[in-house]
Amino acid sequence: MAGVKAYYAPGALSAAFYDVVTAADARLAGDVEIYAGLAPVAGSVLELGAGSGRIAVALAERGLAVTGVDLSRPMLEQAEKRRAALPAAAAGRLELRLGDMTALDLKRSFDLVICPYFTLAHVPAGAAWRNSFATIARHLAPGGLAAVHLPLLELMRQATRPDPDAVVLDEPLPGGGRLRLRVAARAFKESVGRLEQVIEYEELDAQGRSLRRSPERLTYYMADPTPFAAAAGLTYHRAPAPLGGVGEIHVFRRA
Numbered sequence: 001m002a003g004v005k006a007y008y009a010p011g012a013l014s015a016a017f018y019d020v021v022t023a024a025d026a027r028l029a030g031d032v033e034i035y036a037g038l039a040p041v042a043g044s045v046l047e048l049g050a051g052s053g054r055i056a057v058a059l060a061e062r063g064l065a066v067t068g069v070d071l072s073r074p075m076l077e078q079a080e081k082r083r084a085a086l087p088a089a090a091a092g093r094l095e096l097r098l099g100d101m102t103a104l105d106l107k108r109s110f111d112l113v114i115c116p117y118f119t120l121a122h123v124p125a126g127a128a129w130r131n132s133f134a135t136i137a138r139h140l141a142p143g144g145l146a147a148v149h150l151p152l153l154e155l156m157r158q159a160t161r162p163d164p165d166a167v168v169l170d171e172p173l174p175g176g177g178r179l180r181l182r183v184a185a186r187a188f189k190e191s192v193g194r195l196e197q198v199i200e201y202e203e204l205d206a207q208g209r210s211l212r213r214s215p216e217r218l219t220y221y222m223a224d225p226t227p228f229a230a231a232a233g234l235t236y237h238r239a240p241a242p243l244g245g246v247g248e249i250h251v252f253r254r255a
């Protein structure tokens with residue numbers, strides 16, 4: 001499909017309206033509490049794929065010292081705005097950095113490393129997963145925990161051909177306009193565990209006129225994380241916690 005932007009790329013509406021979409025997504029309810037509950041009081045947290053700061057800011061507000069890393073400048077710019085609006089003490093507990101979780105070495109360790117909301121599924125489930133789990137292990141203190149939120153493979157397998165005219169999300173925007181999302185294409189490739197979707201974002205003004213439409217590619221890769229975690233020296237700390245019926249948070253421990 002011509003003119004399709006990558007998710008979270010500069011100019012992408014998926015980045016500009018990330019907070020509108022996630023605020024409307026009940027399937028994420030409770031994730032911040034799960035991550036907060038895995039960290040010691042006033043402990044340190046590394047978030048891989050911190051995005052617009054939805055979780056990193058909430059954890060810093062709860063007294064945790066958070067480093068958030070992300071590959072996308074437009075997402076980090078939004079996180080930086082959120083950080084700037086925090087009271088000074090919480091803002092001082094949050095550090096944001098541009099970086100790639102598949103090749104990251106901050107030369108320090110944390111009590112908890114988190115990789116929320118399908119961030120690991122954005123990279124192929126081969127060398128990129130191996131390297132991401134190595135990043136997790138490298139940044140964990142002995143006995144530290146890691147939480148990785150992944151989509152359910154069974155649901156990805158059941159992906160059906162979408163109706164490109166069906167509106168799957170219709171949310172009000174500040175200022176009176178609306179954001180509408182449609183799924184223009186969706187296909188699952190079993191051999192590589194890849195779900196490829198094109199989501200069309202449309203922004204409308206307060207009179208219902210279309211201001212801009214942007215088709216954006218959202219790809220998820222899924223595999224069993226157990227062998228990747230084991231290769232990095234991580235073992236399951238507890239059974240995966242289901243979240244929102246579409247994913248699970250896998251919690252690992254470094255020996």
Ligand SMILES: C[S@@+](CC[C@H](N)C(=O)[O-])C[C@H]1O[C@@H](n2cnc3c(N)ncnc32)[C@H](O)[C@@H]1O
Binds near residue numbers: 054122
């Ligand atoms: C679904 S968002 C999650 C944002 C945030 N953690 C949350 O839960 O709201 C996924 C984020 O992962 C980032 N990302 C994707 N691949 C990455 C990589 N290799 N290294 C770092 N960040 C990455 C994207 O730029 C995006 O901001």
